[in-house]
Amino acid sequence: MKSARPYWLLALPLVVVLAACGGGGEEPPAAGGEEGPGSPGGQPTGGSTVSGVVNFTGTAPDPEPILMDAEPICQEQFPDGVFTETVVINDNGTLQNVFLSVTEGLPDQVWEVPSDAVLLDQKGCRYFPHVLGVQADQDIVIRNSDGILHNIHPMPTLNRPFNIGQPVEMDTTRQFPTPEIMIPVECDVHDWMMGYVGVVDHPFFAVTGSDGSFEISGLPAGDYVIEAWHELYGTQTLSVSIPEGGTEQIEFTYEGA
Numbered sequence: 034m035k036s037a038r039p040y041w042l043l044a045l046p047l048v049v050v051l052a053a054c055g056g057g058g059e060e061p062p063a064a065g066g067e068e069g070p071g072s073p074g075g076q077p078t079g080g081s082t083v084s085g086v087v088n089f090t091g092t093a094p095d096p097e098p099i100l101m102d103a104e105p106i107c108q109e110q111f112p113d114g115v116f117t118e119t120v121v122i123n124d125n126g127t128l129q130n131v132f133l134s135v136t137e138g139l140p141d142q143v144w145e146v147p148s149d150a151v152l153l154d155q156k157g158c159r160y161f162p163h164v165l166g167v168q169a170d171q172d173i174v175i176r177n178s179d180g181i182l183h184n185i186h187p188m189p190t191l192n193r194p195f196n197i198g199q200p201v202e203m204d205t206t207r208q209f210p211t212p213e214i215m216i217p218v219e220c221d222v223h224d225w226m227m228g229y230v231g232v233v234d235h236p237f238f239a240v241t242g243s244d245g246s247f248e249i250s251g252l253p254a255g256d257y258v259i260e261a262w263h264e265l266y267g268t269q270t271l272s273v274s275i276p277e278g279g280t281e282q283i284e285f286t287y288e289g290a
Contacts, residue, residue: 078236079253081275085282086245087261089128091289093120094265099225106181107158117225118163119265120289127245128287130164131263132215132231134238135249136270138257144235146170150206153218153228155183155199160218160228164264166238167230169212175205184221187230189213196221214262229264254279261285 096116101108108115121129150172154161156179167173177183177199185205186196192209199205209216209232220226231238239247249259254277261269266287275281 078251080278081252081254082248082250082280083252083257083259083273083275083283084246084248084280085284087128087131087133087241087247087263088245088284088286089122089126089289090286093122093289101158101225104158104179104181104223107179110157115157115159117227118159121163123243123245125244127241128263128266129241129243129245130162131241131245131247131261131285131287132164132166132229132238133240133247133249133259133261133285134166134214134231134233135235135252136258136260138255139235139237140253144168147236150174152176153230154178155185155220155226158183158220158223158226160226162240163228164215164240165228165230166240167209167232168236169232169234170208170210172206172208173230175199175207177201177203182222183226185218186221187216187218189216192216192232214260215264231262253277259283263287 099115099117101111101115118130123129146168151165151167152174153165154176158179175185175197180202183199184196185199186194188194189209191211191213195207197205209230212232212234214231214233215229216232218228218230237249237252239249241247252275254275256272256274259271259273269285269287271283271285273281273283
């Protein structure tokens with residue numbers, strides 16, 4: 034796993050997908066992004082919601098530029114320069130790319146795997162999104178939108194790793210059957226490319242985006258532990274009690290140097 038690199042790039046569009054083969058056609062819908070996963074397809078859920086923001090205080094690391102001279106087709110997509118995404122602070126003082134999930138309190142049941150795939154796109158020699166959430170056994174479409182050689186190399190601990198070359202615009206579909214937070218994903222061709230995949234066995238997760246907010250809906254009423262994960266600043270947990278049909282607001286705060 035590569036060492037964490039600082040990043041201050043203001044929000045670029047996040048496209049949610051892990052790639053598959055072919056270029057064209059309808060893209061798989063995103064899952065686990067800013068809006069949360071919503072209710073899982075066809076299975077009963079509750080009417081309660083937990084939402085909030087992930088704040089950032091202190092001093093963030095200086096942004097570290099990415100040198101893409103070797104790939105002009107990628108470099109030309111960033112006329113103002115491009116930086117690593119390890120730490121992305123939003124204009125409102127919140128933190129991007131934080132993965133949130135319910136870790137305690139869910140009913141003892143097997144949650145239906147969504148039939149929709151999620152997408153991780155390789156575009157401009159970067160992974161979009163930088164942090165992806167997916168349910169165990171859900172299809173992940175890994176897409177090469179650049180039309181140059183990429184090599185997708187996830188390095189899980191609990192799941193089986195794979196290493197796949199994509200020499201042209203194409204998609205590759207894979208799944209991770211075992212919950213694991215978080216799986217680093219690299220490109221062996223471009224050493225600056227780095228992303229993460231969070232795999233859970235239920236649909237109750239989200240990833241913060243350009244305003245630092247999150248929402249996890251469809252929960253049954255109950256007492257829960259919500260975990261936040263960030264690649265540099267680690268994990269935090271908060272407990273929350275949610276009434277039936279109610280919405281509870283929580284806030285996480287990460288602190289820089």
